[in-house]
Amino acid sequence: xxxxxxxxxxxxxxxxxxxxxxxxxxxxxxxxxxxxxxxxxxxxxxxxxxxxxxxxxxxxxxxxxxxxxxxxxxxxxxxxxxxxxxxxxxxxxxxxxxxxxxxxxxxxxxxxxx
Amino acid sequence: xxxxxxxxxxxxxxxxxxxxxxxxxxxxxxxxxxxxxxxxxxxxxxxxxxxxxxxxxxxxxxxxxxxxxxxxxxxxxxxxxxxxxxxxxxxxxxxxxxxxxxxxxxxxxxx
Numbered sequence: 001x002x003x004x005x006x007x008x009x010x011x012x013x014x015x016x017x018x019x020x021x022x023x024x025x026x027x028x029x030x031x032x033x034x035x036x037x038x039x040x041x042x043x044x045x046x047x048x049x050x051x052x053x054x055x056x057x058x059x060x061x062x063x064x065x066x067x068x069x070x071x072x073x074x075x076x077x078x079x080x081x082x083x084x085x086x087x088x089x090x091x092x093x094x095x096x097x098x099x100x101x102x103x104x105x106x107x108x109x110x111x112x113x114x
Numbered sequence: 115x116x117x118x119x120x121x122x123x124x125x126x127x128x129x130x131x132x133x134x135x136x137x138x139x140x141x142x143x144x145x146x147x148x149x150x151x152x153x154x155x156x157x158x159x160x161x162x163x164x165x166x167x168x169x170x171x172x173x174x175x176x177x178x179x180x181x182x183x184x185x186x187x188x189x190x191x192x193x194x195x196x197x198x199x200x201x202x203x204x205x206x207x208x209x210x211x212x213x214x215x216x217x218x219x220x221x222x223x224x225x
Contacts, residue, residue: 004156031210042118042202042215043157056212091156093213101210102147105156 002026004106006092012112013082020078021109025094032075033103034067035091036060043091049075050097082113117141118203120216126224127197133190135201135219143205146179146186147213151200160201161188164209190221198223 005024013019025032030051035043046065047057051072061067064082069075079086089110093103120137127133137146145164149157161172163179163186170177176189186205190197200220204213 006156033212035213040218042204042217043213045212045214048212058212093156095210097210100162101145101206102159102162103213104159105149108154108156110154 004092004094004104006090006106006109008109009107010110010112012114015082015084015113017082018078018080019082019111020076021090021092021111022074022076023092023094023106024074025092026104029094029096029104030072031095031097031101031103032069033093033095034075034077035093035105037089037091037108038087046077079111082111084113087111087113117214118205118216120201120203120219122219123217124220124222126222127193128224129194131193133193133197133221134187136185136187137203137205137216138185139205139214140184142183143207143214144183145206145209146177147204147206148175148177148186148188149202149204151202151218157202193221195223197221 007022033048034046037043049069064080067077089108091108093105095103147162148160151157161177168179174191178187200218203216
């Protein structure tokens with residue numbers, strides 16, 4: 001399967017703990033995006049990379065959140081000192097920049113903070 | 115917050131019926147995409163639209179990019195049970211940039 005892969009699929013953590021999620025994009029895609037989705041809502045943009053450069057961060061991305069894409073391939077999203085409000089589905093997507101720029105999503109990581 | 119308004123928020127379908135939904139925005143988007151999401155899964159791309167006025171089909175799905183670039187429409191013809199799910203529209207200001215999503219249209223089967 002050469003689609004976007006996310007790990008883990010589910011994560012339950014206690015409030016105050018740190019968590020890290022991984023995303024492996026489609027191999028030739030140079031753009032990688034992170035979104036967050038809460039129940040009953042559409043996905044909301046968090047941040048995106050072109051290769052290893054982080055080009056944009058949403059105001060939703062508080063200082064407890066950090067994302068990296070060190071070699072321009074896989075990416076990690078870390079949440080420090082988790083809060084119950086962080087409970088959501090975290091979605092990763094990837095795309096080309098030319099000629100077609102459609103974003104393809106992974107299956108997501110469901111985070112539950114207890 | 116989200117800038118795209120999807121209508122209707124939910125709808126019931128009966129097998130064989132045609133289904134329509136739309137998405138409107140207060141600002142211009144230069145690319146429109148439609149996704150379908152099943153419970154517990156990520157969104158799956160259905161159709162991408164790149165030009166104002168463009169009409170694109172993918173099997174029983176047809177989508178249009180509104181002339182004003184502030185709206186888009188999705189039609190499903192001859193619906194089948196597996197069409198159940200949540201349909202999201204998404205807009206991009208520039209190709210390859212972040213997506214802004216609507217709140218979704220939930221398609222359910224008539225009891």
